[in-house]
Structure formats: structure tokens, C-alpha cells
Amino acid sequence: MALQPTIVEDRSFGRALKIQLGVLGALMMRDLHTRYGRRNVGFIWLFVEPALLGVFVAGMRVLRESMVPGGLNIIGFAVIGYVVFYAFRSIVSRAPSAAEQNEPLLWHARVTLEDVMIARTLLETGAVTMATIVFLIGIGIYFGDWPTSWVQMGIGIIMMALLGHGVALIVLALTRFGVSVVERIVHPVLYISIVFTGVFYMVWWMPYQFQRITLMLPIIHIFEFIREGQFGPGQPYHYDLGYVWIWIILLNVYGGFALRRAKPHLEV
Template identity: 25%
Template sequence: MTDTSPDTSSLILKPASRPRPFKTPRTVLALMMREMQTTYGRSPGGYIWAILEPVGAIAMFTLVIAVGLKIRTPSLGSNFPLFYATGFLPFALAMSTARKISSSLRYSRSLLQYPGVQFTDAIIARFLLNFLTQLMVFFILMAGIHILFNLSTIRDVPAIALSLGLAAIFGLGIGTMNAFLFSISPLWDSAWGILTRPLLLLSCVLYIFEEVPWQYQDMLWYNPLVHIIGLMRRGFFATYDATYASPIYVLGLAMVFLVLGLLFLYRFHRDILNR
């Protein structure tokens, strides 16, 4: 009688392949290391320039306003560098985060062609690296100002942490939305650069919200950076309440931009990368 059963002697049973655990964190870490090398590792001075840029801006504000205009005291406190640092550093955190995230797809375009690398990996990597860098700059400059001028301030740590967190999240939301808009419209890239140039003057970096004429305060209130900077100044100046600051407004606006940006990128990121 002929045996018609299939011959299984040559078959080798292999365990089913399992997906690698923690794939996204490893990918994000690799992208962060790559950017650290390309952005800071190849330029003379590296991270020194990340510190010198805000130092130069704060020094310029102090020289122009305190020395040039001969104004003896800032709007809050008695130290010009501290006053301008509490305005410029959260402003720089939000704007640099938005700028980094908005170019994340273009920066990692070649790596995003691999199936193991997602567009969200590129966004997370740039966000984390920029946030950690700006956080390092913040602590170094604030410590330096306090030591150099022998300052003793009563710090509201929750208000400072809230300001830094909102600045990072707002930059992430705006940057994610712009990552999509810049990819589909190069004209918006140029228009955004023009539209954001006056923001330094319209975000209460050089003055406080209460000094704005009352007829313009209602319009300026809708600028989320005004709230972020107000919270930071509440953290360093005990007499400043910044009652106008609304963390819920900033967070809500940031989440709207973030969700919309992610939805558009999820739908169109392959079309964008294949252009």
C-alpha cells in the first residue's frame, strides 16, 4: 500500500519571529545621537553656541535699554539681565522647538524611507533633544545670573516648571502643524518667517503685560507666549501675580495644533516623503 502522507522530515520548525520590544525608544535615541553629532558635534564649540546665543540677546537688551535709553530699573525687580532672561528664555524655548519640529521630516527624509522609522520617531527625537538642550541653557544662564549679580530670589518652582512645560508643548504643537504645512506649501514657510518676526516685541519679552495700553491688552492676550512668559516671571518675582496668564488656554491651543498636525501627517506623510 502506497503511503501518500506528506513528507515532513525535511521541515524545520522555527519559532515565530517576535517584534523587537522597545523599538521606538531605540529608534528615537539613535535619531537623537545622529542629530547631536551633525548639529553640535561638527561645529567648533558645539553646545557653547546654544549658550552664547541667549547670552548675547540678553546682553544686547540690557545695553540698549539700560545703558542706551538710561532706564534705571526694569519693569520688575532691579536687575535687567534677570528680567530679560525670564522673558527671552521661555520665548526661545517655544520658538526653537517649533522651528526644529517643523523641519523634522525634511531633516530625516532619507531615514524615513526605511519601514522601521516612523515620522513620529523623527518628531519625538527632535523635540526631546531640543527640550533638553534648552533646559540645560536655562539652568546655566539662570544660575550664572544669580551668581554673577549675587541675587537672592524667592522662586515659585511650580510656576517656572509650568512655564517651561507649556513653552515646550506649544512649540511642539505649532511645529507639528508646520511640519505638514511647510511640506505642502513652500510659500507658507517664507510667510511664517515673516509673520513671526514681530513676535519678540509682541510677546512681553521686553516689558510686562500690564504696561500695554488697555485698548491693546485684549488683542495681546490671545498671544500664547504672553501667558508663558507671565508664568515665568511669576516664578522669579514674588510680587508679580500675572493673573492674566491662563495655562488652560495655552495647553488647549497647543493640543489642537498637535492633534491636527499629527492627523494630517499620518494621512499624507508618505506622499510628502515620495515627492
């Protein structure tokens, strides 16, 4: 009687990593079609919305005959600030629907809610990074204002995405109390937060007594860091990267634990 050959399953780290990357890639492609349409026409809005906003802000400044303190390019300041905030806003605002929209996929053993959230964060980060590069090139060609450090701006976008990812995990965990309830709270809060998150101002523009209060928000530090990479050392900047990374780590760790405990109660 012939012996059957023994098949040894490859359980190496490389094999597991390859499978995980395949899962994330598939989730990103699915989300890409859901987010921007199969022809990716919706992706154009990622460029149109910040451009319109930049023109509007610049127009208001011209009508009021006022300039941005420090002589900064108003269009570059407003457009890039809003595009970067767009990453944070999109990652967080789409979190409440993550479980519902991906319910069929969650029956697969290899797909988890954590995978869904990571894929969404990667997609939003990639889209915003592309939009930022396009706008920076356009601003550089038209106005002659080129970034001082592309790398620093890229690191800032990554930190913004990681901060948003941590908040998104917590938001998704909170949907155990009802998706519609969380959505009604999250969306208005995100739109209101644009006023005080540093999208349209720098810390040194504010009275000194308010600067310390403002710097309690880690997102302010990220914007200051990004703008240093954009405009160079000619302006005073206020940021502490150690403080930012503490927030990023705490939010992601707490969000991960909160999501794990909330999974049995999520509406799927």
C-alpha cells in the first residue's frame, strides 16, 4: 500500500504577510469602486472641492483687502490645509458604516473589521497624497511657491491619517449603541471642528493666552509641522512630534481594544 505524501502547510511569516496584503488590496479595490465609482469619476471631487474652497477664501481676502499674516500664499495655504484635513475627516466620517457596508465580507475567515478600517485608511491616505502632490505642483508652477520639504509634508499626512485611524476605530466601536445615532453626532462635529483644528490659521496668529489652549489638540501640531514643510523656516511654528505620537499610539491602542469588545454588539 503506497503511502500518501504529506502536505506541509506553509505557515511562515512571509506567507501570512502575503495573504494579509492580498486581503487589504482586495478591500481597497472594492472600497475604491464604492467610494469613487467604477470609473473613479468621484475621485475628481477630491480636487474640485479644495480648489473651490481655496478660491473662495482667497476671494474673501481680496474683497476685505487683507493678506495672510506672514505674507503666505493664501491659495496654497487654504487648499493644502483643507486637502490634508479631508483625509482626517473622510477616515473618521466613514467609520460608522464600516460594519454595515462590509457585512458580506465579514463572513470570510480572513477578513476582519480591522482589515476593513486599515484598507479604508490606506485608500484615503493615498488619494489625499495624490491630490496634495497635484496641487503643490500646480501652485509651484503658477505662483512659484514650491514646498521646502516634500518629505516633511508626506510624514505629516501619514501622521494625520494615523490620528484619524485611531479616532475612527473608537467611532466604529461606539456604533454598538446604534449606527444612525453615531452618524448624527460625528458628521456635524467634524464640520464644526474645521474651525478650530488649524485648517485656516496658524498658532502664532492667535493671542498668546489662547496658544497654549490651542496646542492641546494634536491635530494642530500636525498642521504646523506640515506647513513648515510647505512654507519653510520663514514663519514661527509650534509643534511637538512626541506629543502627537503619544496621541496616535493611545488612540489606536484604545480604539483597537474598544473595537474588539464591541464586535459582538455591532449592527451587521
